[in-house]
Amino acid sequence: DAKTTQPNSMESNEEEPVHLPCNHSTISGTDYIHWYRQLPSQGPEYVIHGLTSNVNNRMASLAIAEDRKSSTLILHRATLRDAAVYYCILRANFNKFYFGSGTKLNVKP
Amino acid sequence: SAVISQKPSRDICQRGTSLTIQCQVDSQVTMMFWYRQQPGQSLTLIATANQGSEATYESGFVIDKFPISRPNLTFSTLTVSNMSPEDSSIYLCSVERTGTEAFFGQGTRLTVV
Secondary structure: OOOOEOOOEEEEEOOOOEEEEEEOOOOOOOOEEEEEEEOOOOOOEEEEEEOOOOEEOOOOEEEEOOOOOEEEEEEOOOOHHHOEEEEEEEEOOOOOOOOOOOEEEEEEO | OOOEEEEOOEEEEOOOOOEEEEEEEOOOOOEEEEEEEOOOOOEEEEEEEOOOOOOEEOOOOOOOOOOEEEEEOOEEEEEEOOOOHHHOEEEEEEEEOOOOOEEEOOOEEEEEO
16 A cells, blocks of 8 residues: 655644645555544544545645645644644555554644 | 444453454444554554454454454444453544545543553
């Protein structure tokens, strides 16, 4: 399965935008890029996903590079509640998610 | 969406014993999965719980250690057998219906002493 590379940790100030990068140089043409986050003491929750075009939803935006070898999750205004571990996942098989190490986001007030 | 209930939420068990974790979903789902999250680590997929047939295990996980049942489309169990302290982890159930978004339970925090 194709792997992703994310920074171990990032820090942001409250109410500022956050850009979380993910590298996936071995991505295949049919892999979707998914983002999940795990708040403390909770199971992961869906954030966003995309294939080739940039995507927006109420939680975040996903910017996908033209060659699809990298992507960026954008939180437009970070809040304290956004402090979590963010996972970038390539869906290699239709029905399985393989989690990488993720990025721990710390939001400062 | 899907609401997942896992029981127990936590347990402390003696080594050598077994614990069965239940996962109940509020509606029928096609796919159910079990994950393990060791302390301070990411999630590792244990197996896919198949309704009406044997579970499909990932590399490094075997049926004798982690037997799984899935009698219907809303329920599954994972048993952690002959436990050792190395099995202390959070075990999470995950389901998927639409083929895009996965939903996770809150997890079962297991401590083996």
